[in-house]
Amino acid sequence: MDAREIHLKRRPVGMPVADDFAMVVNSLPELAEGEVQVRNLWMAVDPAMRGRMSDAKSYVPPFALDAPMEGPAVGTVVASRDPGFAPGDIVSSRLGWREAFNAPASALRLRPDTGLPPQAYLGFAGVTGLTAYAGLLKIAALRPGDVVFVSGAAGGVGSIVCQIARLKGHKVIAAAGGAQKTAYLRDTLGVDAVIDYKAEPNLTRALAREVKAIGATGIDVYFENVGGEHLQAALALANPFARFAICGMISQYNVTDAPTVPRNLTLVMVKSIRMEGFIALNHMDIEPHFLADVTAWHKAGLLTATETVHEGIDHALDAFFGLFSGADLGRMLVKLG
Known part of the structure; x- marks a missing residue:
């Protein structure tokens, strides 16, 4: 052949x-x-x-x-x-x-x-789904009442993170680029607030605006897919003891010069933020529970x-x-x- x-x-x-x-x-x-x-x-x-x-x-x-x-x-x-x-x-x-x-x-x-x-x-039933599941539920240790901010929210991992957080009853602020993606997040996934980062001159101000719009004081969980300005905004709006699950930083993968953001990394210390990078392959022990959950959610129409x-x-x-x-x-x- x-x-x-x-x-x-x-x-x-x-x-x-x-x-x-x-x-x-x-x-x-x-x-x-x-x-x-x-x-x-x-x-x-x-x-x-x-x-x-x-x-x-x-x-x-x-x-x-x-x-x-x-x-x-x-x-x-x-x-x-x-x-x-x-x-x-x-x-x-x-x-x-x-x-x-x-x-x-x-x-x-x-x-x-x-x-x-x-x-x-x-x-959703493979490593992509496991990445979302492990990052949100194990690394970020999602707790009742948490406000969740997701960057790269219309991508493979981010879209699953948004859905799991929503089906567990949490408020979700989702960031993506362009009208098609923001409409998908709002109309199909039903997130609480959407930021089109390509249309915002200042991402930190945009996140502050959306946090206020949903009646929150800040974010408790940040699921990181993008890095750069997104991470800077998340640090600025994080509540004390927020948890950041660092899955990826696509904005940095093709950078040939030294990164310039985030410039407020000291807030990790000031706000007692826990920031943890992870890869799904280190969490294969939870795969049976993950697969059972996502299969049931999909069959029930809760996971798109x-x-x-x-x-x-x-x-x-x-x-x-x-x-x-x-x-x-x-x-x-x-x-x-």
């Missing part, structure tokens, strides 16, 4: 461009004992992939040059030489950015028939799956670049099969 895959050709400086990548056709060999052949149905792109394109030390190794990149994917088993997998099985893996592949069975997770669509395991879909591996880079231009609404996916 021939399968196309996208390789990293050189390490980007600043915003990645198409010439940093190459499309390669790979002929899959015969399966070895213990291997499984998978045709990917869906893959997802996320901002954290930008970090792996550099060779800076991080919690995961960098992408190798002249080799296919990695990322979340869900596919169907075509052939198997492992007793744990059979043709037709739905599996998830970290072997995205390719149409098909051979891999050891240990690289795959069998997905039982829960009635969810396969791509749900790349969104929002996706931006690109068709074909030819458009996988368009999907990735769209994360940084604001073209994503919900989870950014590429349909491969």
Whole structure:
């Protein structure tokens, strides 16, 4: 079987461009004992992939040059030489950015028939959903009466954070960029207040305005996806003993100069704020509880799956670049099969 895959050709400086990548056709060999052949149905792109394109030390190794990149994917088993997998099985893996592949069975997770669509395991029922769930309920330790501020609120993680906070009865202030995203947050997700950061000359003043509008004195939980001015505003409006769950800082990923904000970081000390960075893979112990909850919420109509879909591996880079231009609404996916 021939399968196309996208390789990293050189390490980007600043915003990645198409010439940093190459499309390669790979002929899959015969399966070895213990291997499984998978045709990917869906893959997802996320901002954290930008970090792996550099060779800076991080919690995961960098992408190798002249080799296919990695990322979340869900596919169907075509052939198997492992007793744990059979043709037709739905599996998830970290072997995205390719149409098909051979891999050891240990690289795959069998997905039982829960009635969810396969791509749900790349969104609310996968690591994206677990990131929102763990960050809000475990890292930020959501408490009764908390006011929650979410940046990047219309993205894959942020939109799930907003929904979990709302279904648990909390007031939510959501920040996103552009009229489409703010309308989605207000009209579809029903958050209490929305900030279009692209239309605001001063994000701190905008957050103060919305805090007052919902009858609050400040924010108790901040779910961080963006960094920069958003983090500065959250620090300024935080109540004493607020908790910040630091999931990502997409505004900083392509910065080549030294960051200039936040300029009020001393408020962490003054307000006794607890700020904790986290990654979902460190919280797999709660996955069974998470999966049971989100499946039940989805079936009850309390959790909406929002996706931006690109068709074909030819458009996988368009999907990735769209994360940084604001073209994503919900989870950014590429349909491969």
